Amino acid sequence: MGLSASKRVELALHNSPEFNAASDSIYTQCLSQAQHAFPGVKPYQLFSATVYLHQTLFRSLPLISKRVPHPPNRDQVDRAYKTVIARRSVQQDIRDESVLDEVEFKAFAVEVFTNAVVSNAGNEVLKLVPLGVAGIAGVGLILKPAKEVIGAAVGAYALGVATSIYLSLAVYFAAARMVETLFEDIFRVEELDPDGKKFDKVTRIKAKSEQFDMLMFLDINTDIYPMHVGEKFMMVLASTLNLDGTPDTGYYTQGNRKSLADKFDYVMQGKLYRISEESSNKQVKADIYVSFGGLLMMLKGDPSIAARFELDQRLFILLRKV
Numbered sequence: 001m002g003l004s005a006s007k008r009v010e011l012a013l014h015n016s017p018e019f020n021a022a023s024d025s026i027y028t029q030c031l032s033q034a035q036h037a038f039p040g041v042k043p044y045q046l047f048s049a050t051v052y053l054h055q056t057l058f059r060s061l062p063l064i065s066k067r068v069p070h071p072p073n074r075d076q077v078d079r080a081y082k083t084v085i086a087r088r089s090v091q092q093d094i095r096d097e098s099v100l101d102e103v104e105f106k107a108f109a110v111e112v113f114t115n116a117v118v119s120n121a122g123n124e125v126l127k128l129v130p131l132g133v134a135g136i137a138g139v140g141l142i143l144k145p146a147k148e149v150i151g152a153a154v155g156a157y158a159l160g161v162a163t164s165i166y167l168s169l170a171v172y173f174a175a176a177r178m179v180e181t182l183f184e185d186i187f188r189v190e191e192l193d194p195d196g197k198k199f200d201k202v203t204r205i206k207a208k209s210e211q212f213d214m215l216m217f218l219d220i221n222t223d224i225y226p227m228h229v230g231e232k233f234m235m236v237l238a239s240t241l242n243l244d245g246t247p248d249t250g251y252y253t254q255g256n257r258k259s260l261a262d263k264f265d266y267v268m269q270g271k272l273y274r275i276s277e278e279s280s281n282k283q284v285k286a287d288i289y290v291s292f293g294g295l296l297m298m299l300k301g302d303p304s305i306a307a308r309f310e311l312d313q314r315l316f317i318l319l320r321k322v
Contacts, residue, residue, distance in 0.1 A: 021322075022053055046077050084108045187214075203222040214305070216298065218295075263318075267317070270291050271290065275287070286306030290315055
């Protein structure tokens with residue numbers, strides 16, 4: 001029978017780089033707003049966090065902008081919170097149940113927006129079915145068929161509308177879920193040209209990521225994509241732009257075919273030419289070096305992230321301001 005529409009939406013959100021990055025960013029924001037007084041997010045923060053999350057996703061995620069025009073209400077937020085709390089094991093119940101850690105906050109975010117998407121789709125069914133039913137009943141008034149015939153027609157129509165709407169949810173991210181990005185995070189620009197200006201149209205930015213605490217130096221053609229200190233942007237590294245996950249040919253083909261690049265503002269293709277490790281104060285960090293046609297990137301941080309990459313690997317870097 002396959003997965004239900006609700007389960008498909010849940011998987012789509014869970015596997016969406018945009019959703020994950022936004023969720024991580026809002027979680028960090030909640031901790032900062034509470035001045036790190038708690039080891040997680042408190043219930044009183046969840047509604048405002050959901051509103052902020054909706055603002056971010058509405059701009060970046062078509063499923064949300066199309067199916068969730070307004071932030072989930074307080075009842076939906078409360079139900080999602082109770083659902084996440086109910087999933088805890090006996091050992092987890094020992095801790096303060098009023099605080100959601102990072103994993104639980106993401107589960108909450110998936111839960112509340114899955115419910116919002118499916119609920120709005122259900123409301124759409126309720127709006128469309130009566131119109132169709134009126135048309136079917138109108139035909140019935142003229143032809144005067146038996147009541148069971150009208151009933152069968154109404155039932156078939158309602159089922160068709162519901163199937164159409166929920167099927168659209170089921171396949172909305174079917175292709176996108178197959179894309180396996182190698183790295184994604186939200187970065188904040190800390191400095192421009194830390195070593196001085198080298199080229200007129202190129203700026204080297206120094207940025208720090210929010211989730212994985214990665215440090216990045218990146219050359220950007222700021223003549224076409226200006227960056228400023230304090231700005232935040234989402235950065236993704238991927239080996240292909242094809243939504244079905246197939247390898248990239250290395251050639252740009254103009255057409256109507258959708259790709260991962262459609263969701264971003266600035267995209268470059270390059271080659272990973274060096275991976276190294278360095279240790280200081282008993283901490284080991286890995287450096288990843290990529291050249292995008294002469295524009296360079298250095299990504300420094302957790303060696304486990306560097307393990308995802310290979311020397312001489314072809315990579316795409318995708319940027320979008322948040």
